[in-house]
Amino acid sequence: MSKKSRKSRQAKATPAAKGGGKRARPGGASRDRARRKLTMTVAIIAMAAIVIGGVTYGYLRLQRDREPSVIVKDRATVETSKGTFVMELYPTLAPITVANFEKLAKAGFYDGLVWHRVEDWVVQTGDPTGTGRGGSEDNIALEIADGLSNVRGAVGMARGDDPNSANSQFYIVKSDATFLDGDYAVFGLVVEGLDIVDKLATGDTMIKVTVEAGEAPK
Numbered sequence: 001m002s003k004k005s006r007k008s009r010q011a012k013a014t015p016a017a018k019g020g021g022k023r024a025r026p027g028g029a030s031r032d033r034a035r036r037k038l039t040m041t042v043a044i045i046a047m048a049a050i051v052i053g054g055v056t057y058g059y060l061r062l063q064r065d066r067e068p069s070v071i072v073k074d075r076a077t078v079e080t081s082k083g084t085f086v087m088e089l090y091p092t093l094a095p096i097t098v099a100n101f102e103k104l105a106k107a108g109f110y111d112g113l114v115w116h117r118v119e120d121w122v123v124q125t126g127d128p129t130g131t132g133r134g135g136s137e138d139n140i141a142l143e144i145a146d147g148l149s150n151v152r153g154a155v156g157m158a159r160g161d162d163p164n165s166a167n168s169q170f171y172i173v174k175s176d177a178t179f180l181d182g183d184y185a186v187f188g189l190v191v192e193g194l195d196i197v198d199k200l201a202t203g204d205t206m207i208k209v210t211v212e213a214g215e216a217p218k
Helices: 003-013 028-060 095-106 194-199
Strands: 074-080 083-089 122-125 154-157 170-173 186-192 205-212
Touching: 074 095, 083 095, 083 194, 095 186, 095 205, 186 194
Parallel strands: none
Antiparallel strands: 074 083, 074 205, 083 186, 122 170, 154 170, 154 186
């Protein structure tokens, strides 16, 4: 074979790269294998991220199945002028806060109170004066429960500057507000009628709150 023929065939085997005078590196098959391996690695990492993200989100969603043999789920039915919704309460995770809420509810404290604070991300009630500055007589200690987070639908206790100043006022977040975690006690979750919570307006009435004890899953 002549030198000219060899040069011609060599040129066809190693074409110049676009956009510059550099030639592509030989070993196309190796590159394809490496590319496929990289694609599979990326896919595996992406799947792992999705799984981990789902686990994390599940954790933030109050870990409702974290310890099924331990967690008790009481229920509070809240009848309002816009409709009725239901909250799960977690006495085994937040015993002080749930006990305080249930004591007030059973005494009829919440019946007839208004939702004095309504914003795009939160609603709040529990003040007999309707101003946001009142409450019940007894304050309770701040209780931060492991696994309970301020995600959409979470029910938590409002308080003043003193971390241990919560009494009767409670809030429900309409969108995730995890920046509150660690500073405000979450003790429940709206499990039915969250659309009713979304419809509440300032001055709407909390007609009646009824609580019923739950049992630990068997």
